[in-house]
Amino acid sequence: xxxxxxxxxxxxxxxxxxxxxxxxxxxxxxxxxxxxxxxxxxxxxxxxxxxxxxxxxxxxxxxxxxxxxxxxxxxxxxxxxxxxxxxxxxxxxxxxxxxxxxxxxxxxxxxxxxxxxxxxxxxxxxxxxxxxxxxxxxxxxxxxxxxxxxxxxxxxxxxxxxxxxxxxxxxxxxxxxxxxxxxxxxxxxxxxxxxxxxxxxxxxxxxxxxxxxxxxxxxxxxxxxxxxx
Numbered sequence: 001x002x003x004x005x006x007x008x009x010x011x012x013x014x015x016x017x018x019x020x021x022x023x024x025x026x027x028x029x030x031x032x033x034x035x036x037x038x039x040x041x042x043x044x045x046x047x048x049x050x051x052x053x054x055x056x057x058x059x060x061x062x063x064x065x066x067x068x069x070x071x072x073x074x075x076x077x078x079x080x081x082x083x084x085x086x087x088x089x090x091x092x093x094x095x096x097x098x099x100x101x102x103x104x105x106x107x108x109x110x111x112x113x114x115x116x117x118x119x120x121x122x123x124x125x126x127x128x129x130x131x132x133x134x135x136x137x138x139x140x141x142x143x144x145x146x147x148x149x150x151x152x153x154x155x156x157x158x159x160x161x162x163x164x165x166x167x168x169x170x171x172x173x174x175x176x177x178x179x180x181x182x183x184x185x186x187x188x189x190x191x192x193x194x195x196x197x198x199x200x201x202x203x204x205x206x207x208x209x210x211x212x213x214x215x216x217x218x219x220x221x222x223x224x225x226x227x228x229x
Contacts, residue, residue: 012210016208095141109127148203164220176203
């Protein structure tokens, strides 16, 4: 069995890589797909889109890897919640990876759109709008709703069994709840840019603090059934 400290370090690294890849992916493709001329932008920035897709895949993989690496720890204190967290993060990873694949579909569509003379109100724009809507829905579900749920679930366990300092788990619980609420606001088109930033920052910072803590200190193993430090 891998030692608890080593599992904590691995989990912390996955948290950091997932965050970095997520920011990188969103930062590159966001301005491209978010504008009115996204079909033209996708064609002229195909390389950036491909890099974004790869970054997104790495993020999705790390999201799942976090749950896999932390599962043996959570299982020692609450097996049901450990399984629930693992299943939810796998589901989240699948959603994020699938949503990212839509970017790849948009690239050849955008190239055909340009080759056809960029006709407005055509089947190119209609299909493009549908794909963008699916992409947005996928990321809203995965990166907000499901992610928020997993953050609340994880920090509930961390708090109840005192696996990390209470301020980290309470902070993470609140941050997870905020990101979950943000997902609902986005669904009902009630989220402004300022609201998105305000509701996202707490959990983003919390995960980095948690990651560093796990790498440097690890889990508090006093409440673990099988201690392998």
